Amino acid sequence: MYQTTYHRASSVDEAASLFGKGSEAKYLSGGQTLLPVMKQRLASPSDVIDLAKIKELIGVEAAGDTLTIKAATPHYDVATSAAAKQAIPALAYLASLIGDPAVRYRGTIGGSLANNDPAADYPAATLALGATIKTNKRTIGADDYFKGLFTTALEDGEIITAVSFPVPAKAGYAKFPHPASRFALTGVFVAKTKSGDVRVAVTGASQSGVMRVAALENALKANWSASAVDSVSIPSSGLLSDLHGSSDYRANLIKVMAGRAVTAAG
Amino acid sequence: MGVEGIGASVVRKEDKRFITGKGRYVDDIKLPGMTYAHFIRSPHAHAKVKGIDSSAALKIPGVVAVLTGKEIVDDKVGNLICGWAITSKDGSPMKMGAWPAMAPETVRFVGQAVAVVIAETKNLARDAAEAVVVNYEELPAVADVTSAIKAGAPQLHPEAPGNQVYDWVIGDEAATSAAFAKAANVVKLDLTNNRLAPNPMEPRSAIADYDTAEEHYTLYTTSQNPHVARLVLSAFYNIAPEHKLRVIAPDVGGGFGSKIYIYPEEMVALWASKKTGRPVKWTGDRTEAFLTDAHGRDHVTHAEMAFDASNKIVGLKVKTYANFGAYMSLFSSAVPTYLYATLLSGQYVIPAIHAEVIGVYTNTTPVDAYRGAGRPEASYLLERMMETAARQLKVDPAALRKANFITQFPYQTPVIMAYDVGDFNASLDAAMKAIDYAGFAGRKAQAKAAGKLRGIGVSCYIEACGIAPSKAVGSLGAGVGLWESAEVRVNPVGTIEILTGSHSHGQGHETTFCQLVAERLGVPISQVSIVHGDTDKVQFGMGTYGSRSAAVGLTAILKAMEKMEAKAKKIAAHALEASEADIVIENGEFKVTGTDKAIALPMVALAAYTAHNLPDGMEPGLKESAFYDPTNFTFPAGAYICELEVDPGTGKTSFVNFVAADDFGRLINPMIVEGQVHGGLAQGIGQALLEHAVYDSNAQPITASFMDYTMPRADDLPSFKLSHTTTLCPGNPLGIKGCGEAGAIGASAAVINAITDAIGKNNLEMPATPDRVWRTIHSA
Numbered sequence A: 001m002y003q004t005t006y007h008r009a010s011s012v013d014e015a016a017s018l019f020g021k022g023s024e025a026k027y028l029s030g031g032q033t034l035l036p037v038m039k040q041r042l043a044s045p046s047d048v049i050d051l052a053k054i055k056e057l058i059g060v061e062a063a064g065d066t067l068t069i070k071a072a073t074p075h076y077d078v079a080t081s082a083a084a085k086q087a088i089p090a091l092a093y094l095a096s097l098i099g100d101p102a103v104r105y106r107g108t109i110g111g112s113l114a115n116n117d118p119a120a121d122y123p124a125a126t127l128a129l130g131a132t133i134k135t136n137k138r139t140i141g142a143d144d145y146f147k148g149l150f151t152t153a154l155e156d157g158e159i160i161t162a163v164s165f166p167v168p169a170k171a172g173y174a175k176f177p178h179p180a181s182r183f184a185l186t187g188v189f190v191a192k193t194k195s196g197d198v199r200v201a202v203t204g205a206s207q208s209g210v211m212r213v214a215a216l217e218n219a220l221k222a223n224w225s226a227s228a229v230d231s232v233s234i235p236s237s238g239l240l241s242d243l244h245g246s247s248d249y250r251a252n253l254i255k256v257m258a259g260r261a262v263t264a265a266g
Numbered sequence B: 001m002g003v004e005g006i007g008a009s010v011v012r013k014e015d016k017r018f019i020t021g022k023g024r025y026v027d028d029i030k031l032p033g034m035t036y037a038h039f040i041r042s043p044h045a046h047a048k049v050k051g052i053d054s055s056a057a058l059k060i061p062g063v064v065a066v067l068t069g070k071e072i073v074d075d076k077v078g079n080l081i082c083g084w085a086i087t088s089k090d091g092s093p094m095k096m097g098a099w100p101a102m103a104p105e106t107v108r109f110v111g112q113a114v115a116v117v118i119a120e121t122k123n124l125a126r127d128a129a130e131a132v133v134v135n136y137e138e139l140p141a142v143a144d145v146t147s148a149i150k151a152g153a154p155q156l157h158p159e160a161p162g163n164q165v166y167d168w169v170i171g172d173e174a175a176t177s178a179a180f181a182k183a184a185n186v187v188k189l190d191l192t193n194n195r196l197a198p199n200p201m202e203p204r205s206a207i208a209d210y211d212t213a214e215e216h217y218t219l220y221t222t223s224q225n226p227h228v229a230r231l232v233l234s235a236f237y238n239i240a241p242e243h244k245l246r247v248i249a250p251d252v253g254g255g256f257g258s259k260i261y262i263y264p265e266e267m268v269a270l271w272a273s274k275k276t277g278r279p280v281k282w283t284g285d286r287t288e289a290f291l292t293d294a295h296g297r298d299h300v301t302h303a304e305m306a307f308d309a310s311n312k313i314v315g316l317k318v319k320t321y322a323n324f325g326a327y328m329s330l331f332s333s334a335v336p337t338y339l340y341a342t343l344l345s346g347q348y349v350i351p352a353i354h355a356e357v358i359g360v361y362t363n364t365t366p367v368d369a370y371r372g373a374g375r376p377e378a379s380y381l382l383e384r385m386m387e388t389a390a391r392q393l394k395v396d397p398a399a400l401r402k403a404n405f406i407t408q409f410p411y412q413t414p415v416i417m418a419y420d421v422g423d424f425n426a427s428l429d430a431a432m433k434a435i436d437y438a439g440f441a442g443r444k445a446q447a448k449a450a451g452k453l454r455g456i457g458v459s460c461y462i463e464a465c466g467i468a469p470s471k472a473v474g475s476l477g478a479g480v481g482l483w484e485s486a487e488v489r490v491n492p493v494g495t496i497e498i499l500t501g502s503h504s505h506g507q508g509h510e511t512t513f514c515q516l517v518a519e520r521l522g523v524p525i526s527q528v529s530i531v532h533g534d535t536d537k538v539q540f541g542m543g544t545y546g547s548r549s550a551a552v553g554l555t556a557i558l559k560a561m562e563k564m565e566a567k568a569k570k571i572a573a574h575a576l577e578a579s580e581a582d583i584v585i586e587n588g589e590f591k592v593t594g595t596d597k598a599i600a601l602p603m604v605a606l607a608a609y610t611a612h613n614l615p616d617g618m619e620p621g622l623k624e625s626a627f628y629d630p631t632n633f634t635f636p637a638g639a640y641i642c643e644l645e646v647d648p649g650t651g652k653t654s655f656v657n658f659v660a661a662d663d664f665g666r667l668i669n670p671m672i673v674e675g676q677v678h679g680g681l682a683q684g685i686g687q688a689l690l691e692h693a694v695y696d697s698n699a700q701p702i703t704a705s706f707m708d709y710t711m712p713r714a715d716d717l718p719s720f721k722l723s724h725t726t727t728l729c730p731g732n733p734l735g736i737k738g739c740g741e742a743g744a745i746g747a748s749a750a751v752i753n754a755i756t757d758a759i760g761k762n763n764l765e766m767p768a769t770p771d772r773v774w775r776t777i778h779s780a
Helices: A011-021 A035-041 A076-080 A084-085 A087-095 A101-106 A109-115 A124-129 A214-222 A228-232 A247-265 B015-019 B069-074 B122-131 B174-180 B226-235 B264-276 B286-292 B376-393 B398-404 B425-437 B437-449 B472-477 B507-519 B547-575 B601-610 B672-691 B740-758 B770-777
Strands: A005-008 A025-028 A046-048 A061-062 A066-070 A131-136 A138-140 A160-166 A170-177 A183-194 A197-205 B036-041 B047-053 B063-068 B113-119 B133-138 B164-171 B185-193 B205-212 B218-219 B247-248 B282-283 B299-307 B312-326 B353-361 B452-460 B484-490 B498-502 B528-531 B582-588 B587-593 B598-600 B623-628 B637-646 B653-663 B720-725
Touching: A011 A025, A011 A046, A011 B587, A025 B205, A035 A101, A066 B185, A076 A084, A076 A087, A084 A087, A087 A170, A087 A247, A109 A160, A124 A160, A124 A170, A124 A197, A131 B264, A160 B498, A183 A214, A183 A247, A197 A214, A214 A228, A214 A247, A214 B164, A214 B720, A228 A247, A247 B601, B036 B286, B036 B472, B047 B353, B063 B069, B063 B264, B069 B113, B069 B264, B069 B720, B113 B264, B164 B174, B174 B299, B174 B312, B174 B353, B174 B452, B185 B376, B185 B653, B205 B264, B218 B226, B218 B264, B218 B484, B226 B247, B226 B770, B264 B282, B264 B598, B299 B376, B312 B376, B353 B498, B353 B637, B376 B398, B376 B452, B376 B740, B398 B425, B425 B437, B425 B637, B425 B653, B425 B720, B437 B452, B437 B637, B472 B498, B484 B547, B484 B601, B498 B507, B498 B547, B507 B528, B547 B582, B547 B587, B547 B598, B547 B601, B547 B623, B582 B672, B587 B601, B598 B601, B623 B653, B637 B740, B653 B672, B672 B720, B672 B740, B740 B770
Parallel strands: A005 A046, A025 A046, B036 B282, B218 B247, B312 B353, B498 B528, B653 B720
Antiparallel strands: A061 A066, A066 A160, A131 A138, A131 A160, A170 A183, A183 A197, B036 B113, B047 B133, B063 B113, B164 B353, B185 B299, B205 B218, B205 B282, B299 B312, B452 B637, B484 B498, B484 B623, B582 B587, B587 B598, B637 B653
16 A cells, blocks of 8 residues: 545535545445455555544435435445335345455445446446436436446535435346356346336446446336346347356346346345 | 264364454564565466666665576576476486576566565565566467477477476276277366366465574465475575475465465565565565466376276276476476376276376466365266266266276275275265266256256265375475374473474465364363474474375374373373373363273373472473374265256356265265365366366467456355265274365366266367357357
């Protein structure tokens, strides 16, 4: 690790102010990506501003038809939150699948969404549920937020403060883990909104990061059942291909996992 | 057996310090004035080193030195050696290129060191390494044997034209051809045995400390065999004479073979310590472990097995290309020859065998012994072959094996090994019963109804362990003898220290070796301590690998114990005024048999050291030593059966059951044996399903972290059902065969046989990743 200056912010405003003062500052949330990258000397921020202890950034709340998860809430808290399990059980289940216990005690939803790893779990739920990302400056709809691999609509220095999920009529997540990293080799989140719309988001598979799959959405809108995906054709073009999953294998997994996610959703 | 004697599952004495963080590993040691080394490693698989500019690095405060490959060669530090000479079929010696500890001119694999920075802190050394500019001229590179042997392939060493180290044969080619000529059926199989990275939990580490006044070196290192390290460093690498070099291997966190070898980093640390006059520490990180710890396996094989009309095996032909990587590691040459092809008879009567092994250089990390070392490759070949044959001949795979089992012992195979004892039917019967082999068809049908493909796979392995008779291995080209030594010291107050040349790096010697003493003397194991891993304490030893420490190391302790006991009985008889022949040892006492006269061990010990009243002419003290050289290898064997399900949608494999019936001879501590089998099975299953060290076509490693290299984890593994069928080894007095490698040797074929049974297709290579299995299911 290169030398850096660590700051523990006590409020979002303080964090933003510290960020502005650093020459090449980075926000630190759970540190599950940033710290390993720094240890490998692949990142050398001048200042590291820790958001994880800011009280206003921690907590899970259900109000009406919305479940709000504050940005620095660790995955473990979401996985075990009574409010999350009651409102969107598929989301709590997704959180329970992230990494391993050590990762889940530290990693946060805000960190995951800000990093936007193409194989992370949360982006699939965020996009499929049509969540709203709240920052210290504005709100951003999920459809406008994800911009490709490790790229988001966030501006320099902008801090995610919370993510609001509309409670769906039905939702399910099915993940096929990468054998080594346990990220999603392919993960599919399916959601049927209370207004009857269907949204399907896939993580881990695409060269462009999390993506919606219109063909699956149309098939499931016509017939909400696992067998409805059988007739859908998923092209392998544009999909990731690596040691653990070729693009045609991932195309197959998108269909198989979509069907299983629908079964899980009920 | 007493509560702590042979056969008791005594809780491990050493675990208290390991699980409370009190273990003392090399990296835990800090010496006054210690500096830190960071190696500058090649990012290229093959390149000329055109120049190294360290001027900027040397200006950084706290940088002690930047040393290069040219300097270590100029200082006449020896090149790394390969300690087992193999002769090609044309009579020529193996062809090897030089391997300097740091590359002066040419790098031949990614991760090969070209220079080292010595600095006051680890971080400073790393900073300075980034300031060193190395100018490389890239050369074409090759990673796999199939490409490396082609005409026009990039050439690694001028000494080895065509990248060929040797072309070695074993067995009777004419007899084998004749057997094939009259065979009723011939079964053919092409196999790849995937390359593995050993990944012990503790990365390699070394501290070298040169004493300028005494001209004496101390090396703390992560070694499975510190005496061999000292011997090689002294005799071949010109570091120092043996009496001026102390090698200490303290607690070592796993080895699996990868810590047998003397690596460049240890040589450089010793050399740099003298050059700088400071202690030098190097601890590898996980990436360095992936890049520089000797890898395992990596064979490409074509095999054919011939059967007569009654399905008896009549012959076996094998041709294997073994990937050695860029340099010949210490015992690499022996692994695909004498540790592999000599096991190609397996558990079967095979009247004629002929095997050819071609050793090949590639621009990859050097390959050497890894848990099982050659024997997993042989076992995988034979057991895939038996399963393939059973399918082709349309007979039950277990029945085909039974029809061909060796049942008469001793049995001389056509490939050197002479099996002393075994009962292969007993192991297979036990495994078949444990898994309800007869009921499998019903379970398969039930699984099918649930949409799952269920399969069952058998693997009957045999291995040659307890290596080995020194005379035998010497005649086969080994540069060392493979005996073991021991010393028993009874202290004046009756406590006992056992000094052993074996080295424990997870095996539990501090418990099992004490159990022998408890068994013989009837003293609690708390009164016994095991001393190992220090060349200043133990005179010599060959170390721990090849499942040899119980069969060879413990037998050496037994021999020393017998000498000590004989002297102690004389002292006891003298004190009790009885005949020496009437003295028996029970519960820590020397008793006159048939009387109530007795003297406790501490009193005998005290008498030995006070020497006030010893028999006439007897030397004081109670300390004996022994060297033990076995008369044969030992032959652990067993049967593993795996039952699993494949998800046809994803190709994912899920275990239903895994049973192991092993014959290890006598067990010292069944709990520790169980742990050894679990660990071995995890690595065998890891090879079958998960692990693969992969290079791209430019020989760049693409699995150099746990994000890409799949280590087996608890949830990847089933709950194993273990059992034992025992035939005592006649080759050593304790009847021990060894248990350290069996799981890794036998498991992978059972898994692959089960998957290919489930999916009904045989063309599946390891690791059987979900992608590969899915692709095979859907292949034409």
